[in-house]
Amino acid sequence: MLLSGVFPPLTTPFASDGSISLPDLEHNILQYNGTDLAGYVVLGSTGESVLLTKAEMEGIFVTAKEAAAREKKLIAGTGAESTAETIERTKRAAELGYDAALVKTPHYYKPAYKPDVLIAHYRRVADASPIPLLLYSVPQFTGIALEPPEIAALAEHPNIIGIKDSSGSVQRLAETITTVPEAFQVLVGSASTVYPCLTIGACGAILALACALPEKCVTLFELFRQGHHEKARQLQSVLVRASKLIVSECGIAGVKYVMDQRGYRGGIPRLPLPPLSNEQKTRISDFLAHLEPAMARA
């Protein structure tokens, strides 16, 4: 199970009445099938998974599996607060044919979630899971970062094959890579540092920005893979600005807005996530208008 390449964490489209729209999800996936994305993460943070009901999650898992092209790898976001529910979701994803599970750290009872508690949690899930696990560290949402020592301890488990590190810390990622066995796969979760992370040994990337600008993200990966470092640097520079504006400042609503401009079905996020302001929409539109010329220069 090699996870090289770029994966978007699919957004969840909503219908005008606020319910999820599985046809729109299918539409998006069919379009992504035509790109060189390596696969899809279903029900990650960008998928608004914490805002969905259990029944909605099931519908999304089923629809995404059916719509995804055969060659695309499918990673299911299955992390819940309780160990038991995480295992239940992971088993269901395995039943449905997902290739791997992405398990975020439990986080509500932060003061209790010391490294040994997190290690025990992940080992229980990995023991019970029929499919391999990816650890998922996303401290900007959870307030908890997996650090190299606990990652290294968990990398010894035969059913834990890698990590998505969305902390944005290249230093932590570098320390992780020097600490884990070579086969352990480190994926970066922030578009603004993809290229530098690839240069130090990350094998792939799971990027919210790839929902909106999949070709650009794939091109960056390919430029690196083929050793075109100067071009990679220039494209990364553009994506730094794109990521800052679209993902960091505007969040899921920003990603969905760009999708709407590009033939995907984005829509607006579920409350309490706010829709974009007009000012934000204008800034994004202006940015996109200058994107192709900027790319052409780069």
Next chain:
Amino acid sequence: MLLSGVFPPLTTPFASDGSISLPDLEHNILQYNGTDLAGYVVLGSTGESVLLTKAEMEGIFVTAKEAAAREKKLIAGTGAESTAETIERTKRAAELGYDAALVKTPHYYKPAYKPDVLIAHYRRVADASPIPLLLYSVPQFTGIALEPPEIAALAEHPNIIGIKDSSGSVQRLAETITTVPEAFQVLVGSASTVYPCLTIGACGAILALACALPEKCVTLFELFRQGHHEKARQLQSVLVRASKLIVSECGIAGVKYVMDQRGYRGGIPRLPLPPLSNEQKTRISDFLAHLEPAMARA
């Protein structure tokens, strides 16, 4: 709806097979009915609400309502990540006869939850709720603190009657109290600062420690109310140590362990929350052995 006095956020007892034990919950409430606790918070953070299924929550809401003595006020913890689910839970609690709802801040998408987004969320819930709301700020778990300006804005809503502030910041609580209308009720959520918070105008307290040591917490409140400041200071000093050891260091497992020693049904928390180590149990037992003499001296 006056929320003066001390409220424990009830713990959730689990049977040996890991399922919730409603008879144990009933047992605990019947015992608490004999104390001077002002009422109960059902499904708060100490109730491990984020580790429970929807069906388990329903069972707990129903059982607690039935077991609680008529004169005890009942506050339902109904905060979920999505606005819609928060409203749904709040309506269900109202149907069941709960007096008020305690709504924690949504928190997963922290960078998006700016003050105006939180205000909009709370207003939507308050508009839709048949029962009055208490805001709930608990940054040690959520990473988000409600600050005096947004609390003051929300205090203008006729269906928002107060706040539980568990941040532990007496300064923030003091600023809140000087900012909101006098009728807005501020409850403190940390046992180590109850007495100083009462001296500056808090009207009550919701304390995990009150699950384990209800009489002590009630006594502290009464000492303050009757103007016995020196005795209140001495008892607060004992409770500072109790809170630090039992709640801050040992967490929900610590609270439950003391409950087991005192005739309640505590048990162990649900995974990934870890049970106490033997060393922690010994430290708590030693502390409890010295508690009565310390109280007598105080």
Next chain:
Amino acid sequence: MLLSGVFPPLTTPFASDGSISLPDLEHNILQYNGTDLAGYVVLGSTGESVLLTKAEMEGIFVTAKEAAAREKKLIAGTGAESTAETIERTKRAAELGYDAALVKTPHYYKPAYKPDVLIAHYRRVADASPIPLLLYSVPQFTGIALEPPEIAALAEHPNIIGIKDSSGSVQRLAETITTVPEAFQVLVGSASTVYPCLTIGACGAILALACALPEKCVTLFELFRQGHHEKARQLQSVLVRASKLIVSECGIAGVKYVMDQRGYRGGIPRLPLPPLSNEQKTRISDFLAHLEPAMARA
């Protein structure tokens, strides 16, 4: 050496050419001599000590000692980054007749200043000092907080008699007080929590706000001491607002501006500290205009 009561950390007046103005300092102290302030802190954080040259510090130490009334206790701020310089400054203050030294934590090399390193530093200074020491924890400036375990360890040193805790955490202060011997004196360093801190056992306060509003701060202390809890609560409520506006939002420039309004010589701070904006001046003036009526009502 009892440090009960209220102490202002004296501001440093500057002449129009940017040099320090010792006559203005003398003027201020002579006025303060007529109040019930317990004494003065010379060259604390509010005295802009880190912006002064060695020669300027010497002038201030000498002038303050000469101007201070006999019965006022004199505390010298002597903490520097290096242990040797801290000892040198402390010895000089002792020579000049200061009663005690206030020693802030060294802080530049934060990652290295683990508790045992701080303990060793303070022990060396206390061993070498002819006068008793007060520890000084001010994390909003230094990024380092002294915690109850290290405070308790240092409280055993015969030449360390207390602490000024400016962290604003009443919980930490409460834990400190329950941990140290009764003779160890805990002074609070934030005006917004003076009264609640006194109720749990603080013996005094060192308050930037007391430079600007000495009588109000002294009155609060006296109300508490005489058991007028309701009046103390009301005055504290006013001082919460005063402290937030004047000290927290406007800083040293705010304190000096109020001094200028009240017959003291405040002036502006030294660069890079900025002077007040006109908007800030207006807000402070408006606040002061309403202060006496608010006090009268309270």
Next chain:
Amino acid sequence: MLLSGVFPPLTTPFASDGSISLPDLEHNILQYNGTDLAGYVVLGSTGESVLLTKAEMEGIFVTAKEAAAREKKLIAGTGAESTAETIERTKRAAELGYDAALVKTPHYYKPAYKPDVLIAHYRRVADASPIPLLLYSVPQFTGIALEPPEIAALAEHPNIIGIKDSSGSVQRLAETITTVPEAFQVLVGSASTVYPCLTIGACGAILALACALPEKCVTLFELFRQGHHEKARQLQSVLVRASKLIVSECGIAGVKYVMDQRGYRGGIPRLPLPPLSNEQKTRISDFLAHLEPAMARA
């Protein structure tokens, strides 16, 4: 004034009586003169500048200037808390023939040092300085980070030619590089991310690790410059471990200990900085013993 390449921030050697040892400093510089280091930073954070007296600083500035080879660029650390003293130190460095000044952010009064205050401070220093300035952001020591908007604003000043960013955040560095004019020179200050930072456009590095392992750091820079990306990646991986152990965990004492092993005069730091424990010495010695074989493999 091009600042490409690797610069060590020179350590300050102390004699056995605790005074500074200028002959040892000269010895070190003469050795460094034989390497391909691009120049030296004199009195940076690693030089323990905040622990030195004014007279000691003068001696070091003079000695370093005299000992440095003609072709080595000389950067003087001149940042002080006050604007006036920063200007004074910068002018003195210019008089002595330093090529540029490295000015760290003032930081004690953190809450007051908003972006516009920092911008005004740097502009005043830049206006007054006879030599070009490098901004210096080192939040792990100061608690203040310079962010891309203020860096971009300052980059417009003709006498501000670059920045040393020691925050360790590759994302911030990437955003800075995409925001400033091309001529503005960005130097990275953390050895664990040198190579990834070079790939995105940093022009050089100021590294504490380069005091201890100058050749390795220079080799990494050269590998990158010549496009040997795979070898650069492997050497970076070794330096990640070296930097973590020697610099992050052991601090200045760690850097000096390695210098002692390598023919330089390291010695121990000044108090309150602690010397290494025996356990730390053993870990470093073990690491160094495996370093050459690891490099050979890489």
